[in-house]
Amino acid sequence: MKIASAEQMRQIDNEAINQFGILEIALMENAGHEIAKEAMNLCKDIAIARQSYCILAGCGNNGGDGFVAARHLMNNGAKVKIFILGNTEHFTPSAKINYNVLVNMKAEIYHIVSERDWNRLQISITFSDCIIDALLGTGIHGQLRENIKKCIQIVNTSNRPVLSIDMPSGVNANTGVVESDAIFATTTITFGLPKIGLIMYPGCKHTGNIIVKTIGIPNDLLTKEDIKQEAIDEAFVKAHLASRADDVYKGSCGKVLTLAGSTGYTGAACLSSQAVLKIGAGISTLISAESLYDILSMKNTEVMVKPLPEILPGVLGDSAMENIKDIAKDFDVVLMGPGLGRNDETCQMVRKLAIDLDKPLVLDADAIFAFSQAPDELKKIKQVPILTPHLGEMANLLHITISDLKDNLWEIARKAAEYFNAIFVLKSEKTLVVYPDGNIFVTTVGNAGMATAGSGDVLAGTIAGIVAEKLAGKMSAPVGVYLHGLAGDLAGENGQAGLIAGDILLNLSKARKQIDNK
Ligand SMILES: NC(=O)C1=CN([C@@H]2O[C@H](COP(=O)(O)OP(=O)(O)OC[C@H]3O[C@@H](n4cnc5c(N)ncnc54)[C@H](O)[C@@H]3O)[C@@H](O)[C@H]2O)[C@@H](O)CC1
Ligand SMILES: [K+]
Structure with a gap:
């Protein structure tokens, strides 16, 4: 499913209203109706006449959604109290229309002004079965006003179920940034498309379950090409990863040549080349500097290891280059970088190989470092390469600081992907896959336990394996990111702290099965 910024969502709403002729009030009605249904679902263990709701409303359309929900809940027989924060002259x-309806229905409405109102709010929240958060949606701007802040703090310490409307109030819809306070919701019901801030940190920690309702917005508007962000979720992977045929053989399942490892970093070589097989490719061959051959062949059984002449103990350079080019002819994909080392000659070799080989390439770790010494060389690569930097490696490649990168991550990543004509898999707590055409795919799986040595090596091998198997085509990088994250989540079921890269590796086939089976 695509994900939208606040501006894009506003644009979609406007087009639904102005081009398609759907009335705004009708969209709000649909939204409010869906909210009421979901609220009653959250309270389904309580008889409707005993259900008690506390609706906290701002004066924008988010509050308006809350007013419609209040009406439907009242009509169903629930007890509803509505608390309004803000200046009602600014409805x-x-x-305003839906507020007036509530007034006509003699609904219990309180405007929070005095200390007494705050006390009443506090008591109502304590005794409610569900709080509906209709304070702020996509219209938030600037610092939170003090009354909203205070209200959010009361909700967050109440220990009651919270249904947030469109956004947990306080989360920036464009970035996920929480400036001061934000509601921690049990469920967030969002309209049209999920907003970027619901997916990114720290916003994603505030949402609880996310439910998306399209509220009658025409599908053409929700799938427009100019919305260039999409979540990588189960539906995405199922749509883009074809099933393996029955009549395959190892050669037809994809062959990956991995150039990785150096003295002290044989683990990176093993993890990446083994991930190639664990995710489903048929053949994985690892190039090794000759003095590492014994250890690498001991550590690998299914991966074939080819020793080549070295320039220093455990270090590959010019002397191996022609051999590698020759060997690579038989492979579908070349993966370079995990633990390869940063010797000048190694870096030069990596750049030359990447430019000369007319193959799909996955460049990770030290291969990205090699290009940070001559970034424009990236543009000479014949096919669109996949680079898998973490934020530090990306900043280094672009010769900027990590904090500058973080401040404007999406825009910088988009520009870089376009400039270098490369696909960037930007690894962080929310890994992004950025394409030269500006499309960004954001993962929805993975956990903090995956911040562990070797996790990136497994990811690089996973992506290379998926590219080689040719079942996900242009979407191989996001599909690989998802399967790696899911494998991490499966491994994390046994505890996230202490999760090691080998656990992710072991769960890759299970992750893939989960997608194939459903
Ligand atoms: N436009 C449409 O067609 C639809 C909009 N919908 C709802 O409308 C919402 C957007 O409505 P609006 O654009 O009116 O915006 P919001 O209702 O999200 O926010 C605007 C209100 O919040 C106040 N506010 C803004 N920043 C604040 C801050 N920092 N501290 C305290 N108060 C602050 C403003 O004064 C204003 O009263 C969506 O999130 C969604 O819930 C839905 O009704 C569906 C249809
Ligand atoms: K809200």
Whole structure:
């Protein structure tokens, strides 16, 4: 499913209204109806006449959604109290209409002004079965006003179920940034498309379950090409990863040549070349500097190891280059970089190989470092390469600081992908896959336990394996990112702290089965 910024969502709403002729009030009605249904679902263990709701509303359309929900809940027989924060003179027209309806229905409405109002709010929250958060949606701007902040703090310490409307109030819809406070929701019901801030940190920690309702917005608007962000979720992977045929043989399942490892870093070579097989490719061959051959062949059984002449103990350089080019002819994909080392000659070899080989390439770790010494060389690569930097490696490649990169991550990543004509898998707590055409895919799986040595090596091998198997085509990088994250989540079921890269490796086939089976 695509994900939208606040501006894109506003644009979609406007087009639904102005081009398709759907009234704003109708969209709000649909939204409010869905909210009421979900609220009753959250309270389904309580008889409807005993259900008690506390609706916290701002004066924008988010509050308006809350007013419609209040009406539907009242009509169903639930007890509803509505608390309004903000200046009612600033009601949006649609919020005002629905507020007036509630007044006509003699709904229990309180405007939070005095200390007494705050006390009443506190008590109502304590005794409610569900709080509906209709304070702020995509219209948040600037620092939170003090009354909203105070209200959020009361909700967050109440220990009651919370249904947030569109966004957990306080989370920036464009970035996921929480400036000061934000509601921690049990469920967030969002409209049209999920907003970027629901997917990114720290916003994603505030959402609880996310439910998306399209509220009658025409599908053409929700799938427009100019919305260039998409979540990598189960549906995405199922749509893009074809099933393996029955009549395959190892050669037809994809062959990956891995150039990885140096003295002290044989583990990186093993993890990446083994991940190639564990994710499903048929053949994995690892190039080794000759003095590492014994250890690498001891550590690998299914991966074939080819020793080549070295320039220093455990270090590959010019002397291996022609051999590698020759060997690579038989492979579908070349993966370079995990633990390969940063010797000048190694770096030069990596750059020359990447430019000369007319093959799909996955460049990780030290291969990315090699290009940071001459970034423009990346543009000479014949096919669109996949680079898998973490934020530090990306900043180093672009010769900027990590904090500058973080401040404007999406824009910088988009520009870099376009400039270098490369696919960037930007590894962080929310890994992004950025394409030269500006499309960004954001993963929805993975956990903090995966911040562990070797996790990136497994990812590089996973992606190379998926590219080689040719079942996910242009979407191999996001599919690989998802399967790696899912494998990490499966491994994390036994505890996230202490999860090691080998655990992710072991769970790759299970992750893939989970996608194939469902
Ligand atoms: N436009 C549409 O067609 C639809 C909009 N919908 C709802 O409308 C929402 C967006 O509505 P709006 O654009 O009116 O915006 P919001 O209702 O999200 O926020 C605007 C209100 O919040 C206040 N506010 C903004 N920043 C604040 C801050 N830092 N501290 C305290 N108060 C602050 C403003 O004064 C204003 O009252 C969506 O999130 C969604 O819930 C839905 O009704 C579906 C249809
Ligand atoms: K909200």
